[in-house]
Amino acid sequence: MLRNTSNRLFTPLRTIAMSGVESAKKIAAYKAVEENLPGDAKVVGVGSGSTVVYVAERLGQMANKNQFVCIPTGFQLKQLILDNGLTLGTIEQYPTIDIAFDGADEVSPGKLDLIKGGGACLFQEKLVASATDNFVVVADFRKKSPQYLGTNWNKGVPIEVVPNSWVYVTRRLKELGAKQVILRQGGSAKAGPVITDNNNFLIDADFGSIKDPAALNTKLLAIVGVVETGLFVNMTKKVYFGDEDGTHSVWQ
Numbered sequence: 143m144l145r146n147t148s149n150r151l152f153t154p155l156r157t158i159a160m161s162g163v164e165s166a167k168k169i170a171a172y173k174a175v176e177e178n179l180p181g182d183a184k185v186v187g188v189g190s191g192s193t194v195v196y197v198a199e200r201l202g203q204m205a206n207k208n209q210f211v212c213i214p215t216g217f218q219l220k221q222l223i224l225d226n227g228l229t230l231g232t233i234e235q236y237p238t239i240d241i242a243f244d245g246a247d248e249v250s251p252g253k254l255d256l257i258k259g260g261g262a263c264l265f266q267e268k269l270v271a272s273a274t275d276n277f278v279v280v281a282d283f284r285k286k287s288p289q290y291l292g293t294n295w296n297k298g299v300p301i302e303v304v305p306n307s308w309v310y311v312t313r314r315l316k317e318l319g320a321k322q323v324i325l326r327q328g329g330s331a332k333a334g335p336v337i338t339d340n341n342n343f344l345i346d347a348d349f350g351s352i353k354d355p356a357a358l359n360t361k362l363l364a365i366v367g368v369v370e371t372g373l374f375v376n377m378t379k380k381v382y383f384g385d386e387d388g389t390h391s392v393w394q
């Protein structure tokens with residue numbers, strides 16, 4: 143153990159081995175970029191979360207990195223794009239995207255539907271995913287659903303709402319059958335509710351096991367006050383999973 147100048151104990155970084163989950167995220171992200179980034183890509187979307195950190199890292203190492211602009215889905219990735227020496231663009235400048243990479247909270251087999259928004263970034267993520275025909279997801283092994291969404295991710299479907307609508311939306315969600323509806327709180331990082339990058343609130347609504355995500359998504363979007371939902375239906379082309387043993391697998 144070493145001491146830094148303030149005399150605190152710390153562990154040298156090199157001695158901290160990457161955990162199984164962390165290395166799974168990295169292998170998924172690296173493989174997804176290496177196997178999918180078109181050589182002639184001009185516009186690349188980059189989502190949010192802890193797994194896409196490695197997407198930005200790998201994009202920053204690619205030989206053609208000066209040939210494309212990156213469109214972020216929020217504040218976090220805007221910074222990471224710059225930190226990795228990549229060129230930043232906006233969705234207003236580039237409404238057609240060649241390929242986008244993003245993370246997920248849960249992925250269902252077959253149709254590759256997703257729950258997203260665990261990090262409160264779902265609206266801009268869905269905007270970017272909608273702007274491409276090449277939406278590639280990167281995730282660690284914990285995100286594989288055995289069948290239905292809502293099995294492994296049991297915190298509820300993240301739903302972005304206009305702030306003064308949250309009580310009304312909560313009532314409507316309960317009428318639609320949500321078992322639990324929570325206005326997401328900032329916890330120790332912020333007193334009061336989480337504020338999204340679009341200055342909205344985030345509600346987590348637990349519908350249990352979701353047998354028809356498309357139908358549920360349609361009902362949620364019909365509620366006045368709902369801006370977007372974390373159900374990504376029929377949008378995903380491929381999912382790269384990093385596995386615990388250091389290998390990766392692809393669903394498509």
Ligand SMILES: O=C[C@H](O)[C@H](O)[C@H](O)COP(=O)(O)O
Pocket residue numbers: 189190191192193194244245246247258259260261262263264267
């Ligand atoms: O709001 C956050 C995003 O939807 C993330 O992509 C999702 O939560 C997955 O994040 P992570 O890669 O950290 O598990």
